[in-house]
Amino acid sequence: MTDERFEADLMDDEAFDQAFAARFAAALEAEGPDEATQERMLSNLLAAAAQRGDATAVSPEDADEKNVPTSTEGQTMVEGGRRRRRPVRWQAVAAVAASLALAVLVLRVTLFAGPDQRSAECASTQGQAAEESQPAVTLGATAPLSSEAAASDEAAVDPTAYPQIVLASGEKLVLVEGLVEVGESDLGAPAGTAEATDGTQAVQCEVYEIALGEHAGAYAVRYEVGGPLYLAELLG
């Protein structure tokens, strides 16, 4: 359906559309948020930001030099949330998820990485990577995939903020809703490095074809070094 055709369809019943839009807007605006709610949310937000070392004062340019908020520090928001009228759920969930992700990452490095790779990773974090003989960039390797990931080990890229992936070939993928994780054992050939974008900004990511399992034929996207793989599908 073309845009012109769609607009023409709308014109067929413009009265419905206008009336619906007006009623929808009025109904939504009647629901809120009221001033008290807005102020409460702002208060929680600013408290959380302050408890994270005023992380919001870190500009993207400075982020390479400073530690942007850590996952464990997210628990402080729970404390901020105690002032709210309802029990806080999402902060606790986010903190647990971040802790689990960190634990998995540590296990990967300590249990599964070979001695050479482990030493390369250590060297990399100490800024000595250039002087070392680095292993090739493979699954779980240490080469930075995005500037955000490189900025800090703890500044994870939020995949949901960059749902569109553009391969070097020009093909486009879209991140499957709900962040479906893919196991490395199901991976096939690498499709190469791609750009994941929110429509205006982009980060680098790695893309693999999925060869085995229930998602065979789809793609897996890794947003950060050592990070999880998420299911993506070809757009269109």
Next chain:
Amino acid sequence: MATTSSVDLEGVYRQHVKSVWRLCYSYLGSAADAEDATQATFMRLVDHPRTFEGEDHERAWLLTVAANVCRDVLKSARHTRVVAMPEEGPEPAADSHEGAGVDPAEVVARDNGESEVLRAVRELPERLREVVHLHYYEGMKTDDIARLIGAPPSTVRNRLRDARELLRESLGGERA
């Protein structure tokens, strides 16, 4: 070009909090859940300070994150359980004035005196609800919605067409 400073955070919040909250409310149908999701959305900004190219980019980013947060909430165990219970239990709940197969969230909305229009939107499938909000409330063009949700423009137009038909049906002969 603005960066997310501690001063800007409040400014960005005040500028967009209503849009974000209302998108979340359209998705979730609960003021409390919308509040949680709104805070989660702005916390992403705290966690990942970034540069925006302008107000439109700022708004698009926040709405994208808010939509993703809401999808995650809807897929959480609590929401899944709320919707699934009537289907699992063949007998009507003893304390319910509604029979099995009725979405409890709908009953709650009705009991709360929620607007018929909002209820009609909430009864839409999730993929339609999103485009309805962005098009009818945010006033976004289909191409802009397509970029925001990562779907082809034709898909957005088809979803809007389907949504209009369903809304017409659910809102009856009153023509919205």
